[in-house]
Amino acid sequence: MFISRFWTLLLVIAAAISVSVLMLAKDLVNREREESATAGLYKELDKLEVAFTLHARKRLDVLVSVSADADVTSNMASIAHTPGKVDEYRPKLLTALNKKNDDLDKYRADMLLAVGTDGDVLVKTGAKGRENGFSLAGVPTVEAALRGYVRDDVWKLGSDVYLIAARPVIHSGQYVGAIVHGLLLTDEMASKFSNTAQVAYYSGGVMLAIGTPDSEDVARAKDSEISSPLARLESDKQYEQKNRSDIHRIKGEKQDFLAVFSKIRGQAALNGVGWAVVVPVSRPIELTSIYEEAGSQDVENLPWLTIIGGALLMILLGWFWNYFESERPISKLQKAILALEKADVKDQLNVYKYKRNVRKIAIAFNKVMDYKLKEVMNAMGEGGKNVSSILGDRDTSRLSSAAFRFAEDMADDIPAPPSALEAPPPDAKPKLPNMGGGKVMPTPPTGAAKPLTGPQKPLGAATPPGVPSIDETVYFKQVHAEFVALKQKLGEPVDQLTYERFEVTLKKNRDALKARYGCKAVKFNVYEKDGKASLKAIPVKP
């Protein structure tokens, strides 16, 4: 199982690395997108600042045509010089202003005012004009224009916000008033400033105008989405100190947006009027949506052959290691167990064939079988039966012996010694195997010692362990001769069956049985089993 476990570890490490790389790649992509959108946003901000500056300049420039108009200047000069005749000149001035305002085309003012030298509004015109007679004295831009300055501004008048341009009116080298030009901030106006981003104007927490980029490709935020960060501006220190907020991320219904909120350049900034630029930003990639985000082209370009091949290779290797270390030993164990069905009742699994857990299973199996066998034996003893009565013609000596064969593939097939509980009774009389139905004594090989005829003397009784006695050697040679003879008789090859190997096996079994049963001698019987020569070790107690 070691390799399987190691393989599993490798796979887990590989999977963890893959997931880590995937997450890093996801974060990288998200950061890249964010940075790209941020750079785009700042670019838009710069573009818009330029656009606003140029727009203000343009308004001031087109206003020259009004402030320098002969009718306008002459009428305003008349009013300045003869204040008492203001009502006489006012209609003429209004006509002149209306005409000039119409000529302004796309810069046509929503509010065009002619202001007298004292700051009083002499005439108003435009769709959003107010009534005459009110004073704009004290308004900084008006005061500046009356002194000779050309100035733009932004005013919040009521709920409306106007982009203001003001110019002095000069007649005969004298300042005779000023013209104030106002464009109302509307959605249409806000749309003029950028084709690639949304521009919005707000006052306090209320959106005044939201532009719509001409380009269809630009995602547009909803009004509620754009206005959502407005409430947070009050607590934004950067907004207060630098007149521009930090970047706000707006979570839209379908799309996220980045927005920056700036105070407007003009008096209206003191009324909380500002403008916002909003650009779309892709939503962060999730691991679950990475294939959708990648697109079909990227998916098609993946090295599918390598990926599938690698995956299959990993699966096959995993299966192989699993078969090699788990299924194969289990299968082997299963076969061995099934083989026991046809084997001697005392035969057990050779646990040394198995490793680790399978060996533990085999040992456990052997123990259980031994236990069950003992129960059976006890039951028989209580019922007055003997083994022969239960097993019939079977050789009862096997109950206390270990059977083994000599074959090329089972040279070291050493059965585990039976448990101590199954030790045969001291008077158990070993019975020679039944060979071909009748009692067959093994034929000693040529030059071998004389075959034994009766119960053979158990060997090893007075021999120190590890040092074979002369009798034992003779006995082993005798058994070897019998075994070789039987094998020859049964047509089995005997070329590999040397006495030295045979002796080693016999000693190994002898020692095992001695250790298990505490017997002093072990007897070996040669017999035929399933057409093959077999050898059985039988403990002999004094």
Next chain:
Amino acid sequence: MRKVLMVLMIPLVVGFSASAAATTLSGKISVSKKFMEQLDAARKETEKAQVRGYWNEPNGIRPVAPVRFDLSSDIGVAIYMDGAKDPKPDPVLSLNVLTGSLEKNVVVIRPQSRIKFIMKSPFDHELYAPGKHDFKPQKQGNNSFRPIDFYSAGVFEVKCKLFPHFQGWVVATPATHVPEVNKSGAFTVEDMEEGKYTLKVFFRGKWIVEKKFEVSGKKQEIAVTLNDVSGKAESSEKDEKEEPQKAEAKKEGDNAKEAKNNE
């Protein structure tokens, strides 16, 4: 007949004697060149700090005119008689509120007087005076009025929440006389009792001139020149009176410095 003559003579005698005791004060407030230069410089500084648009440049045709300074609106004059009792409150004063300023930038009233702020702008305003608990921002539409009582003496800056540049001053002070100054700086106070007086000029949140004078006779004239927007002129005026030699020496020193600079 004699009784009738006596009855008719009494008011004439009383009236004659009263008119003989009253004095008419004619005053003239003028502005020095230095004052206007300081005002212009201060206005420029203010404009720098002002929030405005992208462009602010001279028209290129004609030089920019100096700052407008309206003596009838931008200053307030109060005259105090030494030892006089606290004056009675003024009758309710109506004051128009224009879009960018008050009708008069400085209004001097006596304590416990009331001003009725009348809106003369098409745009809503929310006037208030910082620090005055009963003059909080409150929306006021065109032609509506808002009465405000000024119980105690003090200087109150009037501002508007909707027009942040809006500025005006209400000065509640126990002045014996509050003359109306016209655009040329002239004012007249009639029926002044003889005695010692102090004239004060208020400008931009503080008293910048304080001049003592004595009234006697039928007619009295007084001239005040505004020399310094910060109010230092008043102290220098005192210095000139009290220590003319020092003032002269200082003037000479200034001239020397100027000469050096010119060199």
